[in-house]
């Protein structure tokens with residue numbers, strides 16, 4: 001469910017002092033802007049951009065590296081190719097989904113659900129699959145969106 005609180009994203013980010021050099025987030029920030037419960041994350045209401053030149057995202061410059069941010073797991077699965085999935089597990093909602101570079105899959109540490117790079121469940125706890133977001137890379141800017 002979405003709510004508006006009388007401040008748009010640009011105004012909010014401006015108040016935080018975030019410029020385009022930092023995370024260029026147009027993301028659901030808790031209940032402040034648009035997403036106010038986990039259903040929104042599961043349903044795919046995300047849209048943010050990371051600058052891979054920022055040290056916080058160095059892991060994404062190496063194949064097999066990953067970051068977890070904004071309840072999204074973003075993995076560099078091959079040179080210039082990224083896969084992003086929700087961090088919220090479809091099994092029982094734990095925010096424990098992570099990437100396993102050795103297996104090249106996503107894994108929930110709560111009860112062991114496993115998902116492939118297309119979001120398909122690979123075992124019984126992962127049978128509902130996992131939401132996969134779109135990604136696009138433009139220069140050093142990686143956008144994650146639904």
Ligand code: FES
Nearest residue numbers: 089091092108111
């Ligand atoms: S909540 Fe992820 S496997 Fe159960």
